[in-house]
Amino acid sequence: MNRAGGATRRRRAAAGFSLLELTISFLILIVALALAAQLLLAAQRQLIRGSARLVAPPAALWAEQLRLDASTATAVAAAGSTWRASPLELAYGDGRRVRYRNDDRRLLRQAWRQGEATPSSGRPMVASVDGFHWRVLPGGLRPLLEVEVVYRRPGLVSSTRRGGPPRLDRRTVRVALRDVGGTRW
Numbered sequence: 001m002n003r004a005g006g007a008t009r010r011r012r013a014a015a016g017f018s019l020l021e022l023t024i025s026f027l028i029l030i031v032a033l034a035l036a037a038q039l040l041l042a043a044q045r046q047l048i049r050g051s052a053r054l055v056a057p058p059a060a061l062w063a064e065q066l067r068l069d070a071s072t073a074t075a076v077a078a079a080g081s082t083w084r085a086s087p088l089e090l091a092y093g094d095g096r097r098v099r100y101r102n103d104d105r106r107l108l109r110q111a112w113r114q115g116e117a118t119p120s121s122g123r124p125m126v127a128s129v130d131g132f133h134w135r136v137l138p139g140g141l142r143p144l145l146e147v148e149v150v151y152r153r154p155g156l157v158s159s160t161r162r163g164g165p166p167r168l169d170r171r172t173v174r175v176a177l178r179d180v181g182g183t184r185w
Contacts, residue, residue: 061125062107062109062125062126062149063171063173065109065125066100066125066147066173066175067173067175069090069098069100069109070090070145070147070175070177071175071176071177072092073090073091073092073098073177074091074092074093075090075091076088076089076090076091076136076145076177077089077090077091080135080136081135081136081137081138082135083133083134083135083148084133084134084135085102085131085132085133087099087100087101088100088101088134088147095113095114095115096111096112096113096114097111097112097113097114097118098110098111099111099118099122100125100132100134100147101122101132102129102131102132103122105127105128105129105130106124106125106126106127106128106129107124107125107126107129107132107149107151108121108122108123108124108125109122109123109125110122110123126149126151127151128151128152129149129150129151130150130151130152131148131149131150132147132148132149132150133147133148134146134147134148136177142176142177143176143177144174144175144176144177145174145175145176145177146172146173146174147172147173147174147175148170148171148172148173149170149171149172149173150170150171151171
């Protein structure tokens with residue numbers, strides 16, 4: 001009888017988890033939670049960046065709009081190789097006109113048709129603009145429109161450098177124009 005009683009006691013002791021098994025499972029749980037925390041932090045950073053882009057669209061969006069407008073334009077007002085701070089006006093064969101101008105530190109895009117009144121306001125493309133300059137360079141087959149915009153990055157994206165001024169970004173867009181030969185209004 002002693003043998004049978006001793007065997008049942010050993011089986012009951014072997015039925016639970018050993019200390020080594022509990023330690024390994026606990027370490028695996030800690031690694032899984034650490035990975036989940038890193039994923040959540042990465043998702044939070046992306047959401048913050050996305051919301052900042054909704055407030056002020058990134059440079060790529062307004063630059064692509066400018067490229068599209070300039071590449072399909074048939075005329076540029078006052079073309080010349082000197083830098084100009086005046087509004088950039090583009091004309092199209094179907095009577096449309098588009099104007100880019102720096103108004104109250106915002107780069108505005110105004111669009112209208114020939115014969116209509118010029119709109120007093122426009123769609124803001126870039127906020128916190130410190131400089132807007134453009135020129136038309138004579139090219140080989142096609143002239144080249146060069147537009148330079150200097151702007152400050154919006155709040156969450158830019159950080160001041162230990163007491164220094166906010167970071168300025170300088171973006172230059174170059175577009176080969178269609179058959180543009182100076183002022184052709």
